[in-house]
Amino acid sequence: ALADAGLTHIHLLPSFDIATINENATERQEPDRAQLEALPPDSEEQQAIVGEVRDLDAFNWGYDPYHYTVPEGSYSTDPDSTQRILEFREMVESLNNAGLNVVMDVVYNHTNSSGQNDRSVLDRIVPGYYHRLNADGRVETSTCCQNTATEHTMMQRLMLDSLRTWATEYGVTGFRFDLMGHHMRDNMLEVLEMLDSLTLEDDGVNGSQIWVYGEGWDFGEVAGNARGINATQLNMAGTGIGTFNDRLRDAARGGSPFGGWQEQGFVNGLYTYPNEVDTRLDEDLLVLDRKSTRLNSSHLGIS
Numbered sequence: 292a293l294a295d296a297g298l299t300h301i302h303l304l305p306s307f308d309i310a311t312i313n314e315n316a317t318e319r320q321e322p323d324r325a326q327l328e329a330l331p332p333d334s335e336e337q338q339a340i341v342g343e344v345r346d347l348d349a350f351n352w353g354y355d356p357y358h359y360t361v362p363e364g365s366y367s368t369d370p371d372s373t374q375r376i377l378e379f380r381e382m383v384e385s386l387n388n389a390g391l392n393v394v395m396d397v398v399y400n401h402t403n404s405s406g407q408n409d410r411s412v413l414d415r416i417v418p419g420y421y422h423r424l425n426a427d428g429r430v431e432t433s434t435c436c437q438n439t440a441t442e443h444t445m446m447q448r449l450m451l452d453s454l455r456t457w458a459t460e461y462g463v464t465g466f467r468f469d470l471m472g473h474h475m476r477d478n479m480l481e482v483l484e485m486l487d488s489l490t491l492e493d494d495g496v497n498g499s500q501i502w503v504y505g506e507g508w509d510f511g512e513v514a515g516n517a518r519g520i521n522a523t524q525l526n527m528a529g530t531g532i533g534t535f536n537d538r539l540r541d542a543a544r545g546g547s548p549f550g551g552w553q554e555q556g557f558v559n560g561l562y563t564y565p566n567e568v569d570t571r572l573d574e575d576l577l578v579l580d581r582k583s584t585r586l587n588s589s590h591l592g593i594s
Contacts, residue, residue, distance in 0.1 A: 294390035300465060300502070301386055302394045305353030306363050306379070310403035310410045312351050314364035314371075320347040354469055355436070356398050357410055360453040362461075383462040394465030394502060395457060399450045400473040401436035413439070413449075421446050423512065433511025434470050441478045442519055450478070451485050458489055458501060468505025471534065472523040473513055479503070479522045479532055504533030 313319050322341050330336050349365055362379040364370025383393050404411040405422050413421035414437075422430045423440040431438040441447045457463045466486075471479065486501045507524035509515065520526055524534045541547050545561060546554030553568040555561040 298391065300392045300394050302465075302467060303396060305356070305396045305398055305469075306366065307353075307356060307397070308358035308361040309351055309353050309363050309365070310355045310357035311346075312349055312363065312365045313347075316349070316365070319349050320344045322348065353396070354398050355403050356401070357403055358412065359397075359399065359449070360456050380461055387462060392464040393462065394467055395463045396467045396469060397454070397457075398469040399439060399441065399453070400468075400470040401434045401438050403436060405430045405437040413446075417445075421449075423518070425512065431512045433513075434473060438473060438512070441474045447478050447481060450474075451481060454482060455485060455489070458486060464500065465502035466504075468503070468522075470508065471505030471527075472508045472521050473511065474522045475518070476520045476522050476526050476530075479505075479527065480530060483530065483532055502533070503531075505535070507534030508537070 322344055327337055327340060353363070362375045364375050367375035367378050369375075386393055402411075402413060402422070405414040406418075407415070419428070420443060421439055423438045423442075425431055439446055441450055454466060457466075466482075468474070468479070483503055486503060489501070505522070507522060507527055509521065509523040512518060513521045516526075522532070522534075524536075527534050537547075541556065543556045543558045545556030545559060551568070553566060555566060560566070
């Protein structure tokens with residue numbers, strides 16, 4: 292039904308092996324659904340109930356890489372076998388057969404752990420190589436996790452090999468890069484060249500149709516090209532790799548990712564139904580009014 296309505300792509304949140312989800316369902320603790328549903332919608336008790344099992348349930352956005360090239364087992368009917376591989380392939384194939392492409396969210400900019408921590412993988416192979424270090428020799432954590440160093444040859448190679456596997460062995464036809472600005476521009480150009488060279492065996496789709504886009508934010512130890520020309524909005528212009536536009540996003544939804552939920556934008560009533568919390572100057576509303584008038588007259592044919 293979605294494909295018939297015009298949808299072309301399904302975007303999966305990270306579906307690789309996630310470090311902090313217990314794949315054994317019998318050992319997880321979930322919030323009491325009946326207790327949650329019995330509470331009024333304006334209650335604050337729901338947060339308290341969910342908070343009690345926050346680190347024990349299966350809910351996770353997935354931006355917590357453990358193994359980059361292994362499907363997450365908690366989504367499988369049997370995480371302790373090859374079933375996770377088979378079922379992921381069947382899922383992609385079924386979506387393709389329904390006329391939908393699959394875009395996968397990938398998080399090569401960091402890992403869950405480093406050093407000798409329980410979920411450390413790369414640092415146990417070659418200590419101090421796969422992660423980006425500061426002047427004191429400590430792993431950079433500007434992504435809120437252990438930052439990888441794709442400017443190093445073999446970390447870039449790991450990313451390329453992983454993407455090739457998802458594209459050729461699983462049929463993924465698009466990749467959305469989390470915090471893409473923490474990779475170098477050259478890294479992403481290598482990614483695009485590699486994907487462009489592929490022909491997916493199952494349907495003969497040329498690799499140039501594999502979408503590549505990501506978050507081109509410029510912050511942390513790589514800001515201002517401090518570690519090399521990084522894959523940010525300005526630096527990626529004209530490459531064929533897309534970046535998100537935070538200015539359009541913030542104007543549409545209001546505020547910023549770190550602002551309050553009450554902040555309004557033009558899609559949720561800033562001009563037509565402003566709230567009492569997020570107040571704007573009359574001059575701002577006048578600008579919106581002028582822009583709206585121009586949009587209506589030039590694009591919609593409305594005077």
